[in-house]
Amino acid sequence: MKILIDNGHGSNTPGKCSPDKSLREFAYAREIAGMVVDDLKSKGYDAERLVPETTDIPLAERARRVNEWCGKLGTQNVILVSIHCNAAGNGSWMSAGGWCAYTSPGQTKADLLATDLYSAADVALAKYREVFPVLQAKGDYGSVQKPIRTDYSDGDPDYEARFYILVKTKCPAVLTESLFQDNKADVAFLLSDEGKKAITQLHVEGIVKYLKSGVK
Numbered sequence: 545m546k547i548l549i550d551n552g553h554g555s556n557t558p559g560k561c562s563p564d565k566s567l568r569e570f571a572y573a574r575e576i577a578g579m580v581v582d583d584l585k586s587k588g589y590d591a592e593r594l595v596p597e598t599t600d601i602p603l604a605e606r607a608r609r610v611n612e613w614c615g616k617l618g619t620q621n622v623i624l625v626s627i628h629c630n631a632a633g634n635g636s637w638m639s640a641g642g643w644c645a646y647t648s649p650g651q652t653k654a655d656l657l658a659t660d661l662y663s664a665a666d667v668a669l670a671k672y673r674e675v676f677p678v679l680q681a682k683g684d685y686g687s688v689q690k691p692i693r694t695d696y697s698d699g700d701p702d703y704e705a706r707f708y709i710l711v712k713t714k715c716p717a718v719l720t721e722s723l724f725q726d727n728k729a730d731v732a733f734l735l736s737d738e739g740k741k742a743i744t745q746l747h748v749e750g751i752v753k754y755l756k757s758g759v760k
C-alpha cells in the first residue's frame with residue numbers, strides 16, 4: 545500500500561495565508577505532510593509526499609503522479625490524502641473555525657477513509673474541542689461554528705465536492721481542511737507545538753485505522 549500525502553498549493557500561490565501572514569497554507573501543509581510521512585514511515589508504512597517541490601504544482605500534474613502510482617501498484621494499493629487549511633473570507637479575520645474532510649460525491653472507499661479520519665480527529669483534537677465552546681463564548685468563533693464540521697446528509701460525516709484532486713484521481717482520495725487560516729484562535733492552535741502534533745496525529749491515526757480495517 546502506497547500512502548501519498550499531498551500538500552496544497554505552493555510558495556507562488558497568491559493569497560492562502562492568515563491575515564497577519566503568520567501562517568502560509570503551502571508552508572504549513574508541507575510541514576504537516578512531512579511529519580505525517582515521517583511518522584507513517586516510522587510505523588513501517590510506505591508513505592511519501594506527492595509534491596516535494598515548494599512551488600505550486602498544477603492539479604493535473606498532481607493527479608497524473610497519483611494515477612501513475614495507481615497504474616504501477618493497482619488502484620486498490622494506493623491512497624491519497626491532501627492536506628489543506630480552510631478559509632472563510634478573503635484576507636481579513638473571520639469567525640468560522642473547525643476541522644473537516646472532503647470526498648468526491650457518492651459512496652466509495654474514500655468515504656470510509658474520511659470516516660476513519662473523522663474518528664481520529666475526535667481523539668487528536670480532544671483539547672481543541674474542549675476549549676472551542678469557551679472561545680466561542682468569548683466571540684472567537686461564530687455561534688453556529690463547531691470544532692468538527694460534518695455533513696451527514698448522505699449518512700457519513702464528510703463533505704462532498706468535485707475537487708479536481710478528488711475526482712481526477714483513481715484511488716481513494718480525501719482532502720482535509722485542518723482548521724481556518726483566517727480565524728485567530730485556529731491559527732494560534734495550528735501554529736502551537738500542541739496543534740501541529742494534533743493535526744499530524746489525526747492524519748496518521750486516521751490512515752492507520754483505515755489500513756488496519758482491511759477495506760483495501
Ligand SMILES: [Zn+2]
Pocket residue numbers: 552553569628629
Ligand atoms: Zn487549500
